[in-house]
Amino acid sequence: MFSAAPLRSQMIRSLLVPALSLVVFFLACAPVRVSAAVVVLDPGHGGHDPGGIPGQRVVEKRAALDVALRVKARLKAAGHRVIMTRSTDEFVELSQRVAISNGTPSSAVFVSIHFNSAPNSDAHGIETYHFSGRSTRLAEAIHQRVVAATGEEDRGVRKARFYVLRYNRRTAVLAELGFLTNAREGGRVARSPGYCQKLADAVAGGVLAVVR
Numbered sequence: 001m002f003s004a005a006p007l008r009s010q011m012i013r014s015l016l017v018p019a020l021s022l023v024v025f026f027l028a029c030a031p032v033r034v035s036a037a038v039v040v041l042d043p044g045h046g047g048h049d050p051g052g053i054p055g056q057r058v059v060e061k062r063a064a065l066d067v068a069l070r071v072k073a074r075l076k077a078a079g080h081r082v083i084m085t086r087s088t089d090e091f092v093e094l095s096q097r098v099a100i101s102n103g104t105p106s107s108a109v110f111v112s113i114h115f116n117s118a119p120n121s122d123a124h125g126i127e128t129y130h131f132s133g134r135s136t137r138l139a140e141a142i143h144q145r146v147v148a149a150t151g152e153e154d155r156g157v158r159k160a161r162f163y164v165l166r167y168n169r170r171t172a173v174l175a176e177l178g179f180l181t182n183a184r185e186g187g188r189v190a191r192s193p194g195y196c197q198k199l200a201d202a203v204a205g206g207v208l209a210v211v212r
């Protein structure tokens with residue numbers, strides 16, 4: 001006698017198997033898509049604004065761009081989308097830097113790269129700034145890694161009303177990666193691409209710890 005039951009179960013199986021494999025496929029892909037973040041990198045100063053103080057030998061705008069481009073390479077290699085507020089030696093208004101950040105998806109993070117300077121050449125160490133509470137975690141993640149990687153003095157994670165942080169609607173941090181006016185810290189930056197890479201790896205490591 002003819003029975004429809006085996007045919008029906010065969011049909012269900014033939015529909016179910018592709019459907020299930022589709023679900024498995026999307027589940028497998030989902031973590032990849034979730035972890036792809038947008039990161040805005042903001043090398044400080046540029047163009048007619050060298051940063052730092054008059055007469056400073058190691059120029060801040062150059063060191064900041066050098067490290068930021070290295071951070072970009074690391075983050076891109078990790079599969080993230082990187083937007084630079086500048087990629088060359090050009091002057092970009094602070095309002096423009098913030099506008100770029102605020103134009104990104106709300107999950108994006110913003111990292112401004114700077115170096116410190118002081119009339120007193122003894123001043124040295126690492127500082128990391130944030131303004132909003134939501135940015136504390138990223139500030140700490142970057143700060144700890146930069147201090148550990150360089151062995152330089154820990155001057156702390158600090159809250160400040162810097163323009164690029166205050167008007168930023170994204171998780172936003174400003175890193176001061178050492179004093180270029182200090183002979184040791186400035187010398188390391190000026191003479192050692194390996195040291196600049198170490199700084200960049202630490203900054204990128206902090207970003208990756210938070211966006212993943």
Ligand SMILES: [Zn+2]
Nearest residue numbers: 044051114115
């Ligand atoms: Zn600066």
